[in-house]
Amino acid sequence: MSLELNNIGVAYGTKQVLSNITTDTIKPGSLVALLGQNGAGKSTFVKSLAGLIPYQGHAYLEGMELAKMHQYERLKNIGYVPQTLPQGNSLLAYEVIKSAASALQQHNQEHLIEEVFERLSIAHLAFYPMHKLSGGQKQMISLAQALVRHPKLYLLDEPTSALDLNWQMQVLNTIREEVNSQNSIALLISHDINLALRYCDQVILLHQGNILSIGNPKNSLTTENIALAYKVEARIETCSQGHPIVLVDKPI
Amino acid sequence: MNKKNWLSSLLFQLFKKSPSPSDSLANQYRHHVGTRMLFLTLLTIGIVVALLYDLATGPSSLTYVDLIKGIWSPNSLSMSQQVIIWDIRLPYALMAILVGASLGLAGAEMQTALNNPLASPFTLGVGSAATFGASLAIVFDFSDYGISQTYLLPIFAFSLACLTSLIILGVANSLGGSIQSVLLFGIALMFGLNAMVGVIQFIAEEGELQQIVFWTMGSLARADLEKAFIVSFVLLLCFFISLRHAWSMTILRSGEEQAQSMGINVKRLRLMTLIRVSLVTAVALAFVGEIGFIGLVAPHIARMIIGESHRFFIVASTLCGALLLSLASIVSKGFIPGLVLPIGMVTALVGIPFFIALIYQHQKRNPI
Numbered sequence: 184m185s186l187e188l189n190n191i192g193v194a195y196g197t198k199q200v201l202s203n204i205t206t207d208t209i210k211p212g213s214l215v216a217l218l219g220q221n222g223a224g225k226s227t228f229v230k231s232l233a234g235l236i237p238y239q240g241h242a243y244l245e246g247m248e249l250a251k252m253h254q255y256e257r258l259k260n261i262g263y264v265p266q267t268l269p270q271g272n273s274l275l276a277y278e279v280i281k282s283a284a285s286a287l288q289q290h291n292q293e294h295l296i297e298e299v300f301e302r303l304s305i306a307h308l309a310f311y312p313m314h315k316l317s318g319g320q321k322q323m324i325s326l327a328q329a330l331v332r333h334p335k336l337y338l339l340d341e342p343t344s345a346l347d348l349n350w351q352m353q354v355l356n357t358i359r360e361e362v363n364s365q366n367s368i369a370l371l372i373s374h375d376i377n378l379a380l381r382y383c384d385q386v387i388l389l390h391q392g393n394i395l396s397i398g399n400p401k402n403s404l405t406t407e408n409i410a411l412a413y414k415v416e417a418r419i420e421t422c423s424q425g426h427p428i429v430l431v432d433k434p435i
Numbered sequence: 436m437n438k439k440n441w442l443s444s445l446l447f448q449l450f451k452k453s454p455s456p457s458d459s460l461a462n463q464y465r466h467h468v469g470t471r472m473l474f475l476t477l478l479t480i481g482i483v484v485a486l487l488y489d490l491a492t493g494p495s496s497l498t499y500v501d502l503i504k505g506i507w508s509p510n511s512l513s514m515s516q517q518v519i520i521w522d523i524r525l526p527y528a529l530m531a532i533l534v535g536a537s538l539g540l541a542g543a544e545m546q547t548a549l550n551n552p553l554a555s556p557f558t559l560g561v562g563s564a565a566t567f568g569a570s571l572a573i574v575f576d577f578s579d580y581g582i583s584q585t586y587l588l589p590i591f592a593f594s595l596a597c598l599t600s601l602i603i604l605g606v607a608n609s610l611g612g613s614i615q616s617v618l619l620f621g622i623a624l625m626f627g628l629n630a631m632v633g634v635i636q637f638i639a640e641e642g643e644l645q646q647i648v649f650w651t652m653g654s655l656a657r658a659d660l661e662k663a664f665i666v667s668f669v670l671l672l673c674f675f676i677s678l679r680h681a682w683s684m685t686i687l688r689s690g691e692e693q694a695q696s697m698g699i700n701v702k703r704l705r706l707m708t709l710i711r712v713s714l715v716t717a718v719a720l721a722f723v724g725e726i727g728f729i730g731l732v733a734p735h736i737a738r739m740i741i742g743e744s745h746r747f748f749i750v751a752s753t754l755c756g757a758l759l760l761s762l763a764s765i766v767s768k769g770f771i772p773g774l775v776l777p778i779g780m781v782t783a784l785v786g787i788p789f790f791i792a793l794i795y796q797h798q799k800r801n802p803i
Contacts, residue, residue: 233696254698263696270550272688273743277464279689282682282744286697293461300460309460310467312742313689328693338696 184211184335186368190240193224193231200227201392204240209385211366214359216379216400218372219389220413225372226266228389229338232370233263244336258286262329266340266372268321271314276305276324279313283328299331302357318345326354330361337362337369343378351375355382376404376429388412401427410435471747474740478754482532485761489528492768495519522659530658530722531764531778532757533666535729537719539756540674541712542730543737543749547684548708549607550691551617553793555731556716559603559621561596563628565717566725568595570635570647585662589721597713599624604709608702650724653779655764662722673715674753680704681745688743726779728786729756729763735793 191204201224209215217225231238232249234257242249244260252260274282280299284292300306305323308316316324322345329337337358343351359382362369370387373379379386379400386403388396390412396403409417409429416432458466491502497516505512505520512520542555549559556562568591577587602624607617636647649657677684683704687694695701720726736759737751760778763785767776 230692233692234698235692235695252698257696257698261696263693265690265692265696267690267692270688270690273738274685274689275464275467275742275744277460278685278742278744281464282685282689283693283697286682286686293459297460306460310463325690325693328689 184245184366184368185209186336187241187243189242191228191231191242192239193227193236194239199392200224201231201238204228204387204394206387206394206397209368211368212363213385214362214369214371214383215385215387216371216373216383217387217389218374218376218379218404218412219395223389223412224392225389226340227392229263229340229370229372232336233261233338235263255287258332260335261338262332262334262336263338264325264329264340264342266344268318268325268345271321273312273314275310275312276316276320277309279324280327280331284331287332295331295333299327302330303327304353319347319350322346323350323354326357330357333361333365333367335365335367337367337371339369339371341372341374343373343375351378358382376409380404380427380429404429468747471741471751475747475750475754478751478758482754482758482761485758485765486528486532489531489761489765489768490520490524492765493519493524494773497524526658526660526663527655528761528764529660529663530655530666531760533663533670534655534719534723534726535733535760535763536753536757537666537670537673537715538726538730538760539733539737540670540677540749540753541716541719542732542756543734543752544677544684544708545712545730546734547688547743547745548705548712549603549617550688551607552735553618553731554621555728555734556596556712556720557725557727557730558618558625558790559599560625560628561599561603561713561716562720562725562727562730563625563632564595564599565592565720566651567628567632567635568592568717569650569721569724570632570639571595573646573650574635574639574643585665589665589718592721593714593717596717597710599628600709600713601706604705649777651779652777653720653724653726653782654777655723656775656777658722666719666722669715669718673711674749676711677708677749678746680708681749684708684745684749685743688745724777724779726760726782728782728790729760731793732786732789733759735789 186209188204188206192199193201217228219225227236230236232242238250280296284296289295300309303323305327308320313321322342326342343354346354355378358369361367383400385398386400387394388403388408395412396408406417406419409415414435416435418430418432420428420430422428491497491499497519501512501516502520505516509517509521538556545554545556546552569588572584572587572591578584603617603621606620636644639647683699686697686699687701687704691701733756734752736755737748741747741751763778763781767778767781770776
């Protein structure tokens with residue numbers, strides 16, 4: 184199972200917002216961070232792969248063109264977690280996740296739902312209506328809706344933006360474990376470069392709709408690239424546990 | 436949901452203890468499903484009781500025994516009693532239930548499709564469009580072309596209602612589904628359509644004018660069994676199609692982007708839903724005239740009690756609509772002794788305070 188992106192581009196009308204996104208084959212078990220400043224095209228890129236916006240070029244998941252997938256293949260293979268939080272409605276959190284799981288008609292559906300609630304430690308939220316949950320809790324439910332299907336490709340648009348530090352760590356640990364155990368691929372948008380350095384195997388650094396740098400985090404996230412992509416002056420140090428850590432000094 | 440599941444959920448609810456937090460989530464969910472089944476059963480019983488009471492209520496006195504005899508064995512009663520039961524009360528009472536159910540279904544579907552808790556065939560002008568269509572059919576007599584007005588009225592009402600729904604859908608898409616904007620547009624549309632109905636009334640002849648006025652007030656008085664059959668056919672058709680789409684609608688309710696990413700064609704789903712809403716609304720209103728607020732109130736009651744999982748919500752809203760209009764029918768007969776008020780007036784009198792309360796509640800949850 185692998186992901187190949189070949190010359191992906193997206194245009195809104197006549198405005199080309201993303202162009203020439205080409206990567207080497209992304210191998211199974213990879214957690215890939217999509218980084219870049221606001222408006223660099225990260226969300227557009229992920230949305231286009233999720234089928235929300237048409238893209239130019241080719242994106243193959245295990246040889247299947249993403250844009251040509253039928254509903255069942257899409258359900259089975261793609262787990263998209265949008266940046267916008269789920270709506271406040273009267274659905275129970277359990278039902279939101281059950282509705283995603285039931286589409287695949289797996290015989291062990293109840294077990295899968297139970298498992299995802301346990302993995303994310305959110306069983307206590309199961310029978311609350313969505314409108315009574317906080318932003319962070321809704322975000323967890325949104326992630327659970329993808330995890331319960333064990334898709335081959337995760338498209339995660341800032342899945343930790345509404346979470347506190349503890350939950351951020353728990354969620355990223357869960358995603359890492361999922362990617363490793365299921366041999367799936369996750370594209371993760373984040374504004375936290377340090378989380379990318381710590382959890383991700385690869386980084387795609389976008390700048391004005393193009394790839395500025397791609398590769399392993401240590402090589403891609405250089406001070407020069409960070410300065411160009413984010414317009415900030417930064418240092419890369421090593422923390423007491425031996426991980427590289429980016430310290431931002433000032434805007435350029 | 437098959438019959439066995441339905442019964443087992445109900446029995447499970449009646450004979451089991453409350454779930455404890457140590458139960459598996461699946462068991463706890465079964466408990467929720469059981470509670471919903473119980474509520475749906477109570478609603479159904481409520482409708483049957485309301486139907487019987489509605490049948491027994493009216494200016495001429497009929498005992499319940501006469502009523503049951505008259506339904507099971509009509510020949511055992513006098514001719515006048517048979518006429519009262521079969522030609523007046525039964526069509527009237529059945530039509531109340533069928534029209535209420537149609538509006539309850541239409542309201543639930545419309546609120547989900549447009550992601551708007553204030554949407555209903557009435558508030559967004561679909562009802563007014565149906566009135567306009569019906570007025571056209573009344574004034575411009577097409578009976579020379581060999582089509583009876585029984586069919587012509589719903590066809591015209593449906594065509595205009597459908598056109599209006601499509602315009603609303605177009606506006607909702609172009610405005611990004613903003614609740615306030617779509618609602619304001621719907622209200623503007625409603626006023627525009629009401630003005631056009633006014634023009635039609637102005638040029639109508641006396642007999643036609645009477646029919647249009649009667650239509651705008653909403654009354655069950657012209658119901659007959661043939662019309663009830665047409666409404667029930669369309670209602671059942673739309674109801675089962677809605678149930679088939681219950682999963683997609685539940686996913687849509689949990690978020691448009693998720694729904695799209697799961698391969699649901701959201702635009703098509705919305706379009707098909709609004710066509711269904713137009714059909715079920717227009718056919719229901721074609722024979723009884725404008726009846727407001729049921730389509731708005733019924734989904735809210737259903738949502739409060741049963742939640743929004745559409746396999747329950749659709750059923751609950753349909754049943755709530757049926758029960759509400761059946762109760763309104765009873766009230767319309769008992770409000771002023773010896774006089775039957777047009778049912779549209781009764782639903783408006785009860786519905787307006789409810790609508791205002793909803794706006795307040797909505798404003799509290801989503802302050803601008």
